[in-house]
Amino acid sequence: MTDQFATVSLDQLSQQDTGSILILTVNNRHARRIVAELSAGLSETRQVMEVPDIVPLSGWLARAADQLSFVPDSDLASHTVDAFGSQLLWQRVIADEESDHVLLDVAQAARLAAQADQLLDEWQISVPPEVETAEFQRFRTWRDRYRQTLAAMDLEDGNLAYEKIHAAIRRGWLRMPFSTLVLAGFNELSPRLSSLLDAMREQDIEVLVLDTTAPAAGMVRRLVAPDPDNEWRMAARWASDKLSQDPGGRYAIVAARLEADVVLAHRSLRNALGRDVHGRPHAYNVAVARPLSEWPLVRAALAWLRIVAQFVQKKYCEPRDLGQALLAGACAGDLHEASGRAAMDALWRKQAKVKVSLAEFGDLFDSHAPLLGAAWKDCVAAWLEQTATADIDTWTRRFRSWLQALGFPGQSSLDSHAYQVVEAFDGLLDRFGRQAPVVGSTGLSAAVAMLTRLARETPFQPQRDPSARLDVLGFLESEGGRWDGIWVLGLTDNVLPAAPKPNPFIPLAALRKANAPRATPERELHWASSMYDALLACAPEVCLSHAQHEGESELRPSPCIAGLPVTEMSMDTELQASCVLECMLDEQGPALQAGRATRGGIAVIDTQARNPLWAFVKYRLGASQLPDYADVADQNARGVFLHKAIELVWRLVPDQQSLRERNTDGRLDALLQQAVQQAADECLEDYGVVLRALETERAMKILRDWLALELTRTEFTIRDVEQSYQWSHGPLELNLRLDRIDQLNDGRLAVIDYKAGDSNIDPRSDWMRQRPVGLQLPFYASVLAGEDHAVAALVMVGLHAKAVNVKGLVDGDYGLEGLSAVNEWPAFADHSWDTLMAEWRRTIESLAQEYVAGVARNESLRPDDIKYCDVLPFLRLNEEYPHVD
Template identity: 45%
Template sequence: MSLPDPPLLTLAELAALPADDTVVVTVNNRLARRLSGELARHAPAGVAAQARVLPLSAWLEALLESALFLPDAPPLPARRLDSFGARLLWADTIRAAETARPLLDERRLAALAEEADALADEWRIGLDAPDAGEETQRFALWRQRYRRQLAKLDADDATGRAEQVLALLTAGGLALPSQLIWAGFRDLSPRQAALWHALAGQGVAQARLADPPVAAAPQRFTALDPQAEWRAAAAWAAEQLTADPQGRYAILAPQLEGVAPFARRVLLQTLGETVPFNVSVARPLCDWPLAHAALGWLSVLTLRTDYRPAQLGAALLAGHCAGDLAEAGERARLDAQWRRRGVLVLSTADWLRELFACPRLSNAWPAAQAALSGRAARCDTWAQRFAAALTALGFPGDRPLDSAAYQVLDAFSALLARFAGLAAPAGTLDAAGAVQLLVRLAQDTPFQPERDPGSRLDVLGLLEAEGERWDGIWLLGLTDEALPAPARPNPLLPLSGLKRAGAPRATPERELDYARALFAALLQCAPQVIVSHAERDGERELRASPLIAALAATEWHPRPAPAVVPLPLDALDDEAGPPLGERDQVAGGTQILEAQAKNPLWAFARYRLGATALPRHAEQVAPPVRGRFLHGVLEQVWRMLGDQAALLAARADGSLPTLIATAVAEAARQTLGELPAAVRELEIARAGQVAADWLALEAARLPFAVTALEAPHSWRRGPLTLKLRLDRLDTLPGGGAVIVDYKTGNVLDTAGWGRARPTNLQLPLYAAVLGEGVQGLLLARLNAREVAAKGLAAEALGLPGVLLPDALGAGNPLAGLAWDGILARWRSSIETLADEFAAGHAVNVSQGAGDLEFCDVLPFLRITLDREESEA
């Protein structure tokens, strides 16, 4: 609906109006800020006062506030719900109404209902249209119940407040300005039109602010892909900023949020660090470090029983607490220690004992936790408790805060105030529920620091740019998928009503009209305009928006890179570190040669430089913990049995289950002490079954005796000494030895034994250490899904999966070699790997595709960077 024949005012004419009796209402905050600045510049000399400029919604709120002082005005609701609070109430209403129906996404449905409610009131859409389906009927029911809930809480929402202002205007009595100027409104909704007429009925003179036309002749630029389009826009901006040192320019993009990191990177590469620019993309408040830290501490402070190391670690690393800087190293050490130990949970006593490592934080902890004690309460009480707890904890810490951090701190304080306002719709909450709701509110609250005043280049979305002024703009990404945007009618409202009202996003025709108006408004933002689109996005072909398809091509093109005469260079392949000296200490066993075989740079970075990635926090029993436990179980079993004959006898007389239970209990006492009781019992039951299954398999073997368990060995090659530990050594009746290695993973892999640079070489290395007496290598899989054996032996062991040399297939590199030849080949390969490592050989080369699957120094190998560069 268009404005009812409004007169047009220029900015100069607006500045000449009486400032104390004139109000300018705008479509958004950005336009209000710009007009305020321009009015100040147009003000006559010596005149300091100027008309009030504020968004329409803010002016309506101010009118409603003023109604509180009217003697005969009807009483207004005591509470005001913001959008988040309204969605909470909608969710409760829908949940109560749909108890018999499963709801897949309650929050999404509440957001749709809130939007439908606002559209129905703003655009006067009835719910009784002939095409109203079941969704609309259910929404009508929810809406009735929602209104009753609002009345019960003595609350209103944004939609209700707008209707209250309209009713008060119609009734008269509000203090109104003599002049009201509308700025930035291309058309009016039915409710805004009703507001216009109500104001006119009260004698308010109204006009529309007419921006001076900008003679923009847009030109079109076509790029190969979106990445090339951004690079072209950045190059254009760099040229303009250089040619016009006082000018202000902008790059405008639809859906900027998804490409903001790439845009920043391209602009930094093109402009360098010396040219400030502003990328106008807000992130959720919870993503900003200071707010993230506050929410993390509140989450752990409200725990009263077991603590999750991942949750504690996140708070410890976030800091902004007592001992923020002085104890940062100890906090990081605690987190790393829990990761390496595979700790699942920490009791309160364990946590407080560990916290002694950070004295200042330890001293602050009791007071901070006490501030959150108490019964379940409403949000206003919890907001006070949260503030007190953070203060007691030393938040925001003693590190200096920059401007952005101060703004985040202010935003977090405002967040607590908004949280307090949720007391009515949220009801009574316990501590954990209150923190969860605060986190949700922080996720729903966008935040962006104030714009750098020295920035001459703005990067922002299309809607945010409307009404602004620059010396030149580049509009990119204008494909037919972006402008016009696809129609997305609200599914809870009848389509006929949406279409009849011309509501936003209702129909393709409505979106095309809106896109045309938006594009026309954007062309008024600068005298120089370039529009662009990409031809392809990967394999997908793109088309230009119909709004720009007929525009003339621009004569501007990115300048070719200047020809540079390369300087003579000396190439140096630095693929070798310093050789290992006799006094150099290298900690490790077979893992050293395993890494050397898969990627020599991995071995050098991990075992010479000591670099390693921190493991993730354990979410289940860590594989090393389970491995040590099962190793311990079978060690105890075989210490009691000694040989296969004793195993067969225990099976025969029924004593084997008792023996296994004794072994499991002792191994659990030694290795499972940090696990929760319930998890420990599950692991004990699992281990007992796995041990029984494996011993049943061993009972079918040919005779053997166990002669060594967890026996330490060392192997020396030049300056390199490896510390080894054999899980088990069996002796056969003929005197030969079989090395047994327990594996608790899902697969047994011997494929790497035949490679020129052998992998999975733990058993081949043990064979090289023990020498000629070794007659077999046996991998034992100890897994609840399956127990199995795999290996290679000079003579039959009576176990499926353990092959003889002459049974190796033709594709196996070891095929055709006798047992002694296989041992000799392994020994030679292992010695070569050891010599490479000792010599400092650190070339960044991998043989197999899966060799780096478990690499813990990937950043050193630059695998990800190489992949990104090859894709680019």
């Protein structure tokens, strides 16, 4: 323990010969804090001082390894792999050792194995045979194989390097260039570190502990919030009040689960702190590191590299990956051509493109993003001759040159955070190159995937804004800090103390005997008590809070604060008068002007019937949800394929008589094969061989079943297949396309609509409504049909491999089972065919007139009416409006 060493203050250190002092900190954060405290100690009488060597333990070990490399017979390996390279090796070893077994998560096993390896050495844990577990025995096999692999490759990881440094100091091979070692931030010493310090003392090095003790808070309050959201609002309001009262003070909010609550933290703080006189949000620091891959500039760089890898490997790229790169930007013309890049992405979505060739991608740049197009050509020229398998060093140079050709990180000026991200990404590429001894030669796709993983596993946090007077931190980040006041939230009994998390590869009995971290409830309780005491020493005023509920779970306070009395929160700020909420119901848009084209066909009327506001937003304002990227197995592609195959059949077969003749002489199946294959060539070009064969086989079965029903009908002639029609109502002009129109034996017409993929069709509930929907067939029958060509049947056909069903209305008997007479439907019991057509005509014209007049009421008859609404945010369904007389 650190209490075995004498203590020293920073003031005392500043009076000594700092050239012979090394301050060893537990991490970089403590090192920066000590430098800040030394700087704060300067005064007018002492404006300059020599700063001692301040370095975290990990940095000092790397420095000692460099020094040891000059010692003869030190037995150092050629390369030291970092944590990422070590993980790669652990995964490789475990995957090889467990090739005959199933591991659900090799990566997680590798992480736990690396932790166990480090724990055994750091805490000098011995595992007697009588406590060994099956998990430990498997881990021991992995560990032996892992170290054999390191030795064979002349490598060592950080844990082995630490062991060699430790041994070298104990043997006297490595002499320290300082006479005083000061420990900072170490609450406890592991057996290995204790042994290392003892070896240094044997070299007459004085080991001291930096005295960071501070008086406990004079004011400690416990507050209770109903839920975590309100707890954050209370803390943010407290911080706002404190900063208003003391603009020069320094305050902190310490959160137990800061990483999980970071979004809530930002929202609460921005609402509470407001903006300064320049309209900018008040500055505050949130000490949360995000994976480097989540920062926009790095995400863009990785997206561009992924599409290069796809073009090299597959000769095409998926629109989803292209869209990620284009929308991320960070390239030539990143600001000026943002809309053009977005238009390219939207085009592929609307066209349901499954893949884009390199030539197609390049051609689109001319009309949408010429600046990026020129940079893309330079990038293509750079990578065309640089795609062969290579080592990681080579890939690092190639990646840099390709991104430079693309104009990364863009032409816009970088703010402080963006500049730091670019620097961090450059450092990431350097670190990636240092994985060469572990990885060896690899292909482009594997290299990009590895770089992506490294970015995902590398945390990054921008430097603290020095002008900010409010810090938001986690428990560990707050330890040793000093502020004028802090608020600690989230102090529930499952946080302080936390549940133990012993390493599953080391027997619990061995962990308990060594008193290893996170192993036992007693260990967690001791850590919680130490952390609680450290929090109370961070400021003269400490607020401690917890929530009562989270969702349906009841929360209890931490035992550390359960004995404190609960105080009510009172703010010194003047309460603002409550605002009166004003509501305005706006459901009338401007009338449609003549000459304004309306796209959407019959869907315009159908949407007006479902929800007028939906129709207004989508077709008048032109707003709609962007379609998702197409998928090879998309149901819509299957429907288009079936429609095309049936269209081709009826273009070759003009009437039922021809159908019967082909069926009788055995030529029908060949015709179906021809139609299906031609449709597949046009609609299934992105399908693989097996999937295409399955789809064509399915289509053949559906067509045979459907044509078998067609043969049982009364005589008919094909009049139109996939024919377009135009209809107008005042300034509204609509185009619609009908699947098929038959002329029946009495000269009347049957309108047929195919519904691919649905065998349980039934239009009754849609057509019997006061505002009917699913209007394509009623629309044609009641509005477009002239007196010379009266419609006698509205036929909806459900095409599915399980069954082919027919539903609809008919005025007569034409041999199609499943059609109903008008009076068989309850809502139309008192209607004749002609009166129903006339009523539908009036309803459709009324809906059209509503649209023309700009009616935009936000109402729907049924919840299912907006099930597939693509402008849902405009409907604002979560809002309730007061009744207006």
